[in-house]
Amino acid sequence: MTDHNKALLALLGRAPVIPVLTFETPEEAIDVSGALVAGGLDVLEVTLRTPRALEIIEALAKAFPDAWVGAGTVLRIAQAEAAHRAGARFLVSPGSTDALLRDGANFVLPWLHAAVTASEVMRLREHGRRVLKFFPAEQSGGVGVLKAWAPVLQDVTFCPTGGIDAAKAPAYLALPNVGAVGGSWVVPADSVAKRDFAGITELARAAAALSAK
Numbered sequence: 001m002t003d004h005n006k007a008l009l010a011l012l013g014r015a016p017v018i019p020v021l022t023f024e025t026p027e028e029a030i031d032v033s034g035a036l037v038a039g040g041l042d043v044l045e046v047t048l049r050t051p052r053a054l055e056i057i058e059a060l061a062k063a064f065p066d067a068w069v070g071a072g073t074v075l076r077i078a079q080a081e082a083a084h085r086a087g088a089r090f091l092v093s094p095g096s097t098d099a100l101l102r103d104g105a106n107f108v109l110p111w112l113h114a115a116v117t118a119s120e121v122m123r124l125r126e127h128g129r130r131v132l133k134f135f136p137a138e139q140s141g142g143v144g145v146l147k148a149w150a151p152v153l154q155d156v157t158f159c160p161t162g163g164i165d166a167a168k169a170p171a172y173l174a175l176p177n178v179g180a181v182g183g184s185w186v187v188p189a190d191s192v193a194k195r196d197f198a199g200i201t202e203l204a205r206a207a208a209a210l211s212a213k
């Protein structure tokens with residue numbers, strides 16, 4: 001197993017849930033991330049979907065040096081390079097392309113690519129990727145698909161993301177081929193609007209305590 005696969009397994013092993021975060025300002029990002037870390041979730045996927053996302057990753061990496069701050073929604077190699085410069089420790093993409101796999105083959109950071117079909121998993125596997133995101137999980141068949149893959153794609157571990165919440169997560173976490181799940185539910189928009197960071201810590205604490213049920 002390559003070092004990057006090992007690093008991704010370690011990442012998924014830190015907590016059962018990876019919060020998928022979309023922030024507008026560094027101040028908001030630091031308040032919310034502080035609440036998440038206080039609740040026991042310290043792998044933070046910051047999506048590159050807002051204008052200040054790179055600046056936000058840089059601020060979070062400095063503010064929470066013991067946390068694992070990564071970049072999500074990576075669509076182009078230039079974004080991966082910029083995220084690395086900003087201090088991201090891992091990358092997440094909603095899929096994969098020939099160009100990203102070619103240009104990112106020896107990329108310095110562990111990179112979680114997503115797949116939703118057996119063929120996509122097999123293709124990524126041929127590129128040495130044994131730890132993958134399953135996105136969008138609920139919309140693509142959810143737990144049933146991962147159950148069907150477990151005996152045939154035995155050496156691949158998944159991080160299902162997309163449409164998962166606290167009620168749905170345990171069924172995923174019970175699967176042998178799931179390391180952790182990703183989701184935005186731990187940071188509800190109204191909690192951020194109301195600056196209810198204690199509420200976010202409570203959701204994070206409940207997510208960190210989730211296990212197979």
Ligand SMILES: O=C(O)C(=O)C[C@H](O)[C@H](O)COP(=O)(O)O
Binds near residue numbers: 020072073092093094
């Ligand atoms: O940005 C990316 O790279 C993504 O793949 C998208 C995220 O995984 C989803 O936004 C998860 O969001 P929820 O479904 O609300 O939990």
